[in-house]
Amino acid sequence: MKDFMLIFISKSYQDMGLSPEEMQSRMGSWWQWNQKMEAKGIVKDGNPLHPNARRISGEKRTVTDVTSAELKEIVGGYYIISAKDIEEASQIAADYPDYDIGGTVEIREIIVYEG
């Protein structure tokens, strides 16, 4: 088994104008997906992320605070899952609930130190 990070990229929820009803049903889909993965013991870790970010860059360690409104897309959250290979990880990611609102899942295999 290998570990993969599923990275969720989309506009921030704050900027989508979702209605309470839509949020409730979306929350339900996420919850079901999580339940499904938990039941199979796939999930190792995962969390949603706050939309606001601080970026530090350059040799001068320039600090910039960015709000989601300034960005087209943000990383909204991640899961770390275990799967046989990238194909199996893709199947798991197929249940990600936010494709319909322009969301993207990026799958990255985690490099394991083999000493």
Added chain:
Amino acid sequence: MHNQKIIDHLFRHQYGKMVAILTRLFGLSNLELIEDAVQDTFIKAMQLWRLKYPENPEAWLTHAAKNRAIDLLRKVKVSDERMTKVSYGPNIMAIDDLFLDHEIEDSQLRMIFTACHPSLKTQDQIAFALKTIAGFSDKEIAAALLLKGETVKKRLSRARKAIQAESIAFSIPMGEQLNTRLARVHEVLYLIFNEGFHSTRSDILIRKELCGEAMRLAGLLLKKEALRCGESYALYALFCFHASRLETRQTADGEIIDLKQQDRSQWYMPLIKLGNEAMNKAMDHEYISDYHLEAAIAAEHLNASSFEATNWEQILKYHYVLYDRNPTAYSAMNLAVVHLQLGQLKQAHFMLSQVQADKLEKRAYLYHGLYAEYHHLKGDNDAAVNAYLEALEKVSNQTERNYIEQKMQALLA
């Protein structure tokens, strides 16, 4: 799997509650700030609950709203101008008290009365009520009312501007003002309900939601003693009676099933019971409003064990009272329908002749459909087919079109 379920529409209903409570605290002038804050609370819930549901979702949301209120209070206090509003308002009450059930209801009622303030246009009142009280998004309002998104945005912004410009108080009016405003509240709820009940859109979900919201808010009126008048009870009864057969009016594919063909065993008894109770209370009041009459007509239909057993004579009487009070085109057409059922063709024709068809706009097809029925009963099928063709020319909705076509085909067969 742990199969916990969140109550249907919890977020939507909680949205209206939170906005109302926070508005009580911070005033209508901060409405936009409040709506954003409440929206943020739900986004947080949506993201946290995906991993694990809280033990008591409603309490979680209330708690979050309370914290949000305290946050806001800190923010608002920074600004002196707002500070005065906060401290002189009727909101020195401890925050905790505002979260008691009856205070939440009171806040929601204040919001309903705000939405129905006379300085707002009717169409704007409906949009504003759906947004602020019922927690619909712009997109959902557009879908429910068959409007363009832009139109909804305009209506909402006009309503908000009117509220700011008139410095409308966040309160339930008293005395004579209460009667006028309450009548307006009834009317707006009635219109919202009708959007759901009479719309021929095939999407039963949206229709149920509109009817459900109107019913919920009408029920809220009855929780406050000052608002428990005959009209409030009659309106609630009317909603219950209509809603009890909402599901039997359409096939699974969204095709219309008329009253004659509806499966009466599927009419929802608990709602009929609720309606009957409300109707009894409505009759304790002396004044018989239009809502009384409309509810009485709906009740007659519900009481008939079959379409054939319908007491059309009684229904006719009620419709004539309505017509005498307000001889609108719809009222005349309703009378024509009943006369046709009674085989009274002359009277039906007379009523139809009272209607100015060119003023019916979107609903002109109903008029031609009635003429078709009239000609058919008279034995003149050619004229009937012609009238159906005219109805088809006027109808815009696909479901209605199919229905009329079916009726016409039956004549041609």
